[in-house]
Amino acid sequence: MRKLRKKFKKPMVSWESESIKENKVIMSEYGLRRRKEILISHENLRGFRERARQLIAESDENKEKLLMDKLSKLGLLKKGSSLDDVLALTVRDILDRRLQTIVFNKGAASSPLNARQLIVHGHVKIDGRKIKFPSYIVNVDEEGKIDVDAKQQAAKPKTAKKTEKPAEAEKPAEPKNKAQAKEAKTEKKDKDAAGDAEAKEKPAEEKPENKKE
Secondary structure: OOOOOOOOOOOOOOOOHHHHHHHHHHHHHHOOOOHHHHHHHHHHHHHHHHHHHHHHHHOOHHHHHHHHHHHHHHOOOOOOOOHHHHHOOOHHHHHOOEHHHHHHHOOOOOOHHHHHHHHHOOOEEEOOEEOOOOOOEOOHHHHOOEEEOHHHOOOOOOOOOOOOOOOOOOOOOOOOOHHHHHHHHHHHHHHHHHHHHHHHHOOOOOOOOOOOO
C-alpha cells in the first residue's frame, strides 16, 4: 500500500502567541475550519519560493519562464513579473485563489462559511464539472466558468418592520426611604383635609321647587 505524503510541515514553535493571533484572524476572514489549511498554504508558498531561489542561482531562462507561466496561470502573478515578485508572495495571495474565496467575492454567498457550505454540498460547478473541495486553486481561465446553483445563492435579507410600542403611562416615583414615605403620607392627608374643608364651605345648591298649577 502506498504511503501518503504529508502536505505540510509543522512549525518549529507551535505555541507562539503572535502566530496564533494571526491564524485566528486569517481563519475568520477566509472562513477556514482548521489550522491545517493555513499550513498547507504555507507549504505551497514555500515550494514556490524555494524554486525561485534555485532559479536565481542557476539563471536558467527556460525554467524561469515555466515557473512564471504557471504562477500567472494560477492568478498569483501578472504577466511580465520577475522572480523577486515570487519571493514577495504571501499566504493571503494563495488563499485568495481558493474556490471558497472566489465564490464569496463573486457575491454568490453571504459569507465565506456559506460559500464553503455551497461547495461541499455540490452546488458549485466549474465548466460543468462539480467541485466539492473549498481549497481548490482556481485558474484564471476557470474563473469565468464558475457556476453556482441559482436556488442556493444568497438571498438578500429582509428588513423587519419596526413596531412602535405604545407609550406607557408614567408611574409616580416611589419613595426611597422611610422618611420620604412619611412625608408623602402627611402631604396626602393635608390635601384630603383641605379638600373636605372646601366642600363644606360651598353652599348647597337649592333645588327649584315645582310650582303647583
